[in-house]
Amino acid sequence: MDFYLQQLAIGLSVGMTYALIAIGFTLIFGVLNVVNFAHGEVYTIGAFAGLLVVTTFAPPLLAVLLAVLAVGAFVGVGLERLAFRPFRRFSDEASLKSRAMRESTLMSSLALSIIAREALEIAFGSRFQSVPVAAMINQPIALGPVTITNGDLIILGVAALMLIGLQYVLRHTQVGLSIRAVSNNPLGAKYVGVDVDRTIVWTFAVGSMLGAVAGVLVGFYYGAIFANMGFTPGVKAFVAMVMGGLSSIPGAVVCALLLGVCESLSTAFVSSVWSDMVAYGFLIVTLIFFPRGIFGGARERV
């Protein structure tokens, strides 16, 4: 029994890291209806930025997070400029919803993600960069039969804060209302005075800030940062987003947790090298049986 409890705790903690990535991913999808394949690299860049800050200044974690938020916003704005805006030349409804539009930004964001990954590899090498022990967040905490780490609590706290903060921004601020309006009907928003281009830049800035923070937290949690680290979690976050119904942020978070727990418990039955199969299995099952996400018709957009 203790074994399962421990696996459950590990699963929740892994799921929480997927959720961190999925939130930003889903936000961008919900507004633009395009998949941002570079989100995993934003996560990696966030981790490297955090590492650089820590090795240079060794500030407290909060300061690192603030620096990474700034880097994330910067990267998000650049990403939108390079990979998305050039394909938004035509603003009529037919081109906004066209497959060509979706596929071209899919390719351009994928291309940019490859460039970012290779550039990081050239700059830092392909080996793991280890995080200074003092900056790591993996001090064990015993909770009855289960051992967790302070990193689990920090990640849980940050994820909760991100969700609440995002809901606040979306419901109570000018930018949030504009983001929701653009997500609902970009042309309608334009005609009532919403600067759609600027709103999309904001969306990328916010989504990428969340992605970058996820990267630094997970990097400091596992203690290893490398150029390729964004790929697998990016795929998991993508699966969580699809399972959650594509544009529902709460749905994606719940599914990310579910995914983490299932992966972790699966190691009780099969070798842990197979645990990645759980995510792909879920993806296939979802697409076949729940094409609108496992929460079905109640689709809530951003």
Add this chain to the structure above:
Amino acid sequence: MTLLQVQGATRRFGGLIAVDNVSMDVAAGEIVGVIGPNGAGKTTLFNLISGFTPLSGGEIRFDGARIDGEKTFAIARKGVGRTFQNLRIFPNMSLFDNVSVGAIGMLGAGPLSSLRRDTKVATEIAERTWTALERVDLAREAHTLAANLSYGKRKYLEIARALAMAPKLLILDEPAAGLNDSETHTLAAFIRDLHAGGMTVLLVEHNMALVMSICRRVVVLASGRKIADGAPDAVRADPLVLESYLGVEEEA
């Protein structure tokens, strides 16, 4: 005073001339109807005015300044409100949030400042939103989702959203489309009321009875050209109009 001045507006799509050298004025406080058979270029003309489609030739002035070449949202902020034939509401937002987007664009609080707090701008946004919702009699449903609204009420929601912008010119694109006779009647009374309250209205409509009953002046387009411009009675008697538009309808 001339509020909107369209001069020689032309729009070509490849070889097709959708709007051909059209000139028209709308004075402040006027209510003008634009009619014409399908494909006459009415919607393109409106898209030119609201900056959605760039002009191929000519110019458009609003409130004394040229607006052609400006972006759609910037033209909206100058005071051009519009509604759509196929509605463009925000279905997954409450009615209140729908309408307040109109007010936000015009008033512009800081991007991250709270709209629910008691700041001056936030209060004004809320006030404008409530006034607009009350104007269309939807204040009681302010917190329901727009997706749950009936088709007829969605039209009024869209009008309320445009009113929250406090526009100088309100463009209504086929407001009566899809409404039955009694709904159309109520809508006519509503538009007349808006106009009586000082609103300048530009109306595109297929429903001739509606246009003739509420507009003091009617502009007729056919095949992208303006073929008549005058009082409803004069337009109705114009042989060119009869031939290209009204006559066809009577035969049909």
